[in-house]
Amino acid sequence: MKRIGVLTSGGDAPGMNAAIRAVVRKAIYHDMEVFGVKNGFQGLMDGNFERMHLGSVGDIIHRGGTILFSARSEEFKSDEGQLKAVEQMKKAGIEGLVVIGGDGSFKGAQKLTAKGIPCIGVPGTIDNDIAGTDFTIGFDTSLNTIIEAVDKVRDTATSHERTYIIEVMGRDAGDLALWAGLSVGAESILIPEQKDEFSEIVDRLNRGHKRGKKHSIILLAEGVGSGFEVGKQIEETTDLETRVTVLGHIQRGGSPTGQDRVLASRLGAAAVELLLNNKSGRMVGIRNNQIVDNDIEDILKLKHHIDNEMFQLSKELSI
Template sequence: MKRIGVLTSGGDAPGMNAAIRAVVRKAIYHGLEVYGIKYGYQGLIDGNIEKMELGSVGDIIQRGGTKLYSARCEEFKTEEGQMKGIEQLKKHGIEGLIAIGGDGTFMGAKKITEKGYPCIGVPGTIDNDIPGTDFTIGFDTALNTIIDAIDKIRDTATSHERTYVIEVMGRDAGDLALWSGLADGAESILIPESTDQMQEVVDRLKRGHERGKKHSIIIVAEGVGSGVDVAQQLEDETELETRVTVLGHTQRGGSPSAADRVLASRLGAHAVDLLLNGHAGRMVGIQQNLLVDHDIIDILNTEHQVDLDMYRLSKELSI
């Protein structure tokens, strides 16, 4: 293998640039040429591809977002779109591809591998919803962004003696809500992996109010529903003044944390090693601080699991 490509796809995540840097420099170290594909699979179809040098990834390890940009591409879900991408790989002499992103990105990687082009997936998403790895690139940074916001909101919640509902991202996974809620001592956490929670939250708020508690923080994962709707229901049932904060896309931005920079560097370099050693259709990950890799098909067919022991602990500590 003499020439590889790298792209980022789907939602951006802090640390993607660190992963791109690791892929480019690890590959060049081993004598490979590296081509960056801009705008994900859409850029692959369009031929938006350029050669990358050592200097191409200088001073990006500390930057959020992705130097290669990102986009979602419905066309690549079709056979015709995939063949257009394959033709561009052939045109540029690219023999292997590293795709950084989430499960949608990995589905594209799987299709490319099935058509004879070895591809390695690198998990980059703030949601931490990819099986086969303890952490995904961007999760730690997003988590710290949320914690910083909750700290500030708690100050005003204390001053005004109100209940605050904070809606966080995570798609259908509750990891961001659970980890941020536990880290910041939230009174209640609503996650999609646990059902019939609302009455429990209502009862906890009422008990707290009866013993003189003046304010509360409720974390709601977006997979549960709208934070606005949750707040309205809580206010109706408890008659406690309630406010809502939807953190939104602030969670995706910002300079990546040290943990995300190191994780991205390790995973990006490991992906290059796998290509050099003849592997294809794999996803790299980290488990118990050890680098691992799994068949992408297995990852796509496995359901993400939240740590329910941690969820039970959060309840025990918020009595």
């Protein structure tokens, strides 16, 4: 294999640029040509390719977002769209592809692999909701963004003696809420994987209030529901003044942490190694700080699970 492509797809995540950099430089180190695909799978169908050089990825390791941009494409989900992408790649002489993104991106990689284009997936999503890897690129940065925001909200919560509900991202996964909640000492953590009774949340708030606690912080994963609805329920059930903060897309941006930069560099390089060894339809990941790879088809069948012991610990420490 002498010529490969790299694209980013789905929601952006801090560290994607570091992964792109690793793919490009690892490939060039092994005398391969690399083409960056602009705008994800849409760019693949449009033939929006750009030859990448060492300088193309200079000074990007610290930048959030993705220099290759990202776009969602309904057309690519069709067989015709996928064949169009294959035709464009063959026309450009691109023999393999590194796809950086989440589970939706990996479904696209799986389809291309089935049509004869070797693809390797690199997990890049702040949600940390991909099976087969302990962490995904962007999760650690997003986690630290949430912690910083909650620490600031706590100052206001203390000053006004209020209960604050912080709604965070994560789609149907609760990792961001769980890790952030444990990190900031939240009174309650509401995640899709663990359905706490509302009465238990209220009891915990009341216990804290009776012992003189001036404020409370509740972390809510967006997959559970609306923070405003939960806040309304709490105010109707207790005498506690409640405010809601939805952090939104601020969680996706920013300079990646050292952990995300290192993880992205290792996974990007590992993806190129797999292509060099004629592997395809695989996803690289990290388990116990060791780089691993699994069949994308198997990964898509599996469900990511939260650390239940960590969730239990958060409850024990918030008594």
